[in-house]
Amino acid sequence: MNYHNNGIKESAEVTPTSSATDTHLALDSIPAPKETFFLAIQHVCAAYAGIIAPPLIIGKALDLPLAYLTILLSTSILASGAVTLLQTIGIPGIGVKLPLVEGVSFSTIAPMLIIGQMSPDPFTAMQIIMGSVIISSVFMFFGASLYARLLNFFPPLVLGSVVTVIGLTLIPVSIEWMQGQESTPFYQSPYIISLSFFTFMITIMAVRYGPKFVKRVSVLLGITTGTLIAIPMGLVDFSEAMTQDLFVLPHFLAFGMPKFEITSIISMTIVMWVIMIEATCNIMAIGEIVGKDIKKQDVINCLRADCLGSIFSAVLNGFQCSAYGQNIGIIQISRVYSRYVVAVAGLLLVILGMFPLLSAMIASIPLPVLGGACLAVFGLVVATGIQTLSSVDLTSEQGTVNSLIIAASITMGMVPLVAPQFYTHFPHWVSIIFGSGITSSAITAIRLNLILNEAPKIHRIRH
Template sequence: MSEAVATDGRHPVDTPMAPGPSLLFGLQHVLSMYAGVVAVPIIIGGALKLPPGDQFYLVSAALFMAGVATLVQTIGFWKFGARQPIVQGTSFVAVSSMLAIAGKNQGHEGLQIIYGALIISGLVGLVLAPVFTQLLRFFPEVVTGTVITMIGLSLIPVGVGWAAGGVGSESFGQPKNYALAFITLLIVVLIYRFLPGFFGRIAIILGLTLGTLVAIPMGMADFSTIGDAKTFQVPMPFHFGTPQFETSAIISLVICMLVIMVEATADILALGEITGKPADRETVANGLRADTGSTALAAVFNGFSLSAFAQNVGLVAITGIRSRYVVAYGGGILILLGLLPKLGAAIAAVPMPVLGGAGLVLFGTVAASGIRTLKEVDFSGNANIVIVATSLAFGMLPIVQRGAYEHFPSWFRTIFDSGITSAAICAILMNILFNIIGRKEQEEGPVFSYGPGIGTITDEDEARLYRSHGHNEKPLTKDNGINSGH
């Protein structure tokens, strides 16, 4: 089925596609996020000095739980799942905190402490999920556009690291890595230019496949790990022992969970803008329940914290495939990869530079989507241009200057070492300062740029944000008390 609205009036997000294209587009989602999913268990497993067998187990468990969480997020279960085309993967937000735990506790004991803290942090987030929806009215276009742009900008360095060969690799930064990445990027661009339609929509998967084929004669493709992986493996609860509940670890990972929830909220709102089906409070709350509940469940089955993957937001934007059922196919593929480690090892054989070449297109598309959202914002006065400029600068700080906050407290670093979270917090607070409590009826003279009028939260936004079950308040608009401090 095409991406047009179905004859029964369903939105493209809720419209299934034929199994063949769904499988292909779902695989494309998996390929674009695979490296991010397996990176965290490999990093943590190495820090804990686990043997190779245990590390393979962690990778399989991470893939399996990412698939389960993706199905919950896309298909939905009761009040769990945003029912958007969201791919869930292992979050990097908690990596630094988990590494700190691993530095004090090695082997299985370290994993037990990590999993105990993840279970508690996931449950805390699950309880707080409905409260987070109260923040939704503070996410107008000037905030969501800024955050979407920041998501793309913060991911570009990741793509550059992949293109260079993967941070920490012996060949990092060598010209051959950049050459392979450029060839992959060029393949993707040429497909978009000369093969529109169906082939254009699978340009990423074609680029990854052809890029890997190019890597073989260059001696840059390694398929040896396929033979070392097991044929079949089912993740079992508490495989590494009973969780331990250590107070300091719990506090650290609860803070990380709050950061993940901010990022997840931004991703859900971004997808709402990209798909043309704006997210309301119920959608955000259900998405956060899936995020946090899946994290608690993942800890039981030897996975790590889960969150929406921003790179897949870019894939939705660049392909135009908005059906959540397509992403559900990707969730099924992730579960299969978790059960069949040899298949997972085959996907992992895609060279890092190839992923980097495709990733640069994807991540740049996310930033472009944010800019497209920002074009709906009025920039005639000072308010919105200052909000965007300051938030992007604040978000870029930890990206362009690594270690900028190394002398700050650990709780501060946990929050603000993420450019996405830094920009989101700054944009929200400045929007409150300029457009809510500090808003003036008269227009200001433009200082930084010229536009048609002062930027505000539109009446349509207010009506959407206040539309929920049992909510009888009149939507807040310019004409019914915006200056009352309500």
């Protein structure tokens, strides 16, 4: 691929590659219905735990009644599906038309917990959260064009470093899942960890030795096999799922009318900036995989969809939506780049959001099984970052500088992961921005690339 202006690619056409010569693998192709359904289920399984985790954490921290916690979870699932459809199918000026799965951003958890601590009751907290999400999303919707100018600052050196950090940030999540839940007697048991590794082996063996269709749904095969084995082990409990309603309509403003507080809005606007950086890295990484040259307008369309989806989510009592890095690995491992497969995954999420019983059934999949399958998926995200860095000069004198930039950006990206409390005593805005390893890595790589690579070039031109 030819880069222009420090990383912006000149064309918006889909470039055929050796991995995209099969029409079933292409970005705009539509696989057979049965294949599409199973591939979409695979994306849902990879993203599902991430989608429900933030509302579950925030809802329990706010001590919401069970009925309202259920609304929060259903809303998050439904909104994630709706924004996934918007991103993959797109409308004029909104949606990037890439295989992006959307979900609730983890970057929102910390400021929302602070809002909860400062509020007199959980319902007031939710009203303030909704108001801050709406205003910050509106602000960023109209600011997307200005932000997109930053695309010049994402050459392969920066993008590869950040994508590597995305993968390294995700891998500990899968390892945590492999150990099970702390509240259960099976936590860290050799049996469930063995189950995780068995699921992992099933997944990678299917990729290596399975027929074409099995290769594509290898993650789903691993999850299904692991769950079936987990049933006689007593790790699967559908009793709570069976108590859920079969069908519910969306609840608009279930917590009451939004409230607008300036400090919360400012805090959430900073979070939206973090989300936009993360989304930019994700769409550029997927663009690399599927062979689509990402232009400024693509970034603008993607961010507008995120912001519009976040407004919709807030009205439905939900939180900010953002592109998920988890599904980059699914695209790599299945080698199916069709955006329509992910659109079907979005449709399934919408359905799950309105059918709590079905949603709860998927939530009953044991974490160790998901952890084992996702260990392979998340590891491929790291491989994608390394592949991007392979095009960067690392051997010449200039390559030594590039290597130092990569080292520094990955190190800064690992700080929040290795030491989550590292920025506790810094100002609140610092902990919000640099508490995200992805944002820390991106800011470090961009600044060092400007100082060490671009500034000397400008100096030489002027003199």
